Amino acid sequence: MDLGISGKIALVTGADSGIGWETARVLLEEGATVVLTDKNPEKLTQAAEKIGYKDKVFHYPADITSINDLKMIHQKIAKEVGKIDILVQSAGITGAQGLFHELDDAGWTNTIEVDLLGPVRLVNEFLPDLRTGGWGRIVFIASEDAVQPYDDEIPYCCAKAGILALSKVLSRTYALEGLLVNSVSPAFIETPMTDAMMEKRAEELNVSKEEAIQSFLDKKRPYLELKRRGQAEEVAAVIAFLCSDKASFVNGSNYRVDAGSVATI
Incomplete structure (x- = not known):
């Protein structure tokens, strides 16, 4: 499918692996020029x-929580690549885990800093580019946790709920300038982040990683009807669509890529 983004310039954060990397690959296949950024x-x-x-x-x-890092890469992109047309915000962490009374202020602060304030700072830095030319796309990676919070991932849930609110507000502010803003909410995708979660679970339960994954699906994600982890390319396909001309009437939406994991409609 021709997505109509040949010649566009895309910036993808969290792009050294997982959903970010797969999204970059699909955008490249569609003819875009892609800038990858991540911390390491x-x-x-x-x-x-x-x-x-x-x-x-x-x-x-770059570290998306660092205003100085973002200014630095913005200058380099402007000089060596050009103004971006597409921004895909995929960088994030699981953050502090545990029941509410087990969490400390540092855990909350770090999670919110990376998963909510990082995206805010990123958009703030690159928004002037995206508002020029009469065409632009922003896609945030949220999570099923944004609308179906879990009691042992509270800071992450709150940050991702904030991402949905941010996405919606931006979509209302800049649509008439041609800048369309949407979000994608995956559930339990096979990425380095969920690998680490499952390795920790396997150690705690004294089982294999595969057994940990199955028990997580059975006990923690009972509505994920396909009974498997999703693949990064399955999420990237939806992100690429939202970055494209094919999504020219899609704005302020949240696309769930979760195999039914969110129980409500």
């Missing part, structure tokens, strides 16, 4: 080399 310079370089498309891939390490 070595892993980011490896991700850029693995993805190919050498003439259309740029990569700059």
Whole structure:
């Protein structure tokens, strides 16, 4: 399918692996030039080399919670690539886990800093680019947790609920300028983040990783009807659609890619 984004410039955060990397790959296949960013310079370089498309891939390490880092990569992108047309915010962490009375202020602060204030700072830095030219796309990666919170992931749930609110407000503010803003909410996708979660669970339960995954599906995600972890490319396909001309009448929406994991309609 021709998504109509050939020649567009996309910035993808959290792009050294998982959903971010797969999204970058799909956008490249569709003819876009893609800038990858993530915190670890070595892993980011490896991700850029693995993805190919050498003439259309740029990569700059940055921490999205750092205003100085964001200004630095913005200057480099403007000089070496051009103004971005598409922003995909995929960077994030699981953050502090535990029941409410088990969480401390540092756990809350770190999770909100990365998963909510990081995206806010990112958009604040690149919004002037996206408001020019009469065409732009922002896609936030939220989570099923935003609308179906879990009692042992409270800071993450609150941050992702904030992402949905941020996405909706931005979609109302800039639509008439041609900037469309949407979000995608995955559930239990096979990524390094959920790998770490399942390895920790396997250790706690003294079982194999595969057994930990199955018990998590049975006990923690009973409405995830396909009974498996999703694949990053399954999420990336939806993100790429929302970045495209095919989604020219989609604005302020949240697309759930969760195999039914969210119980409500």
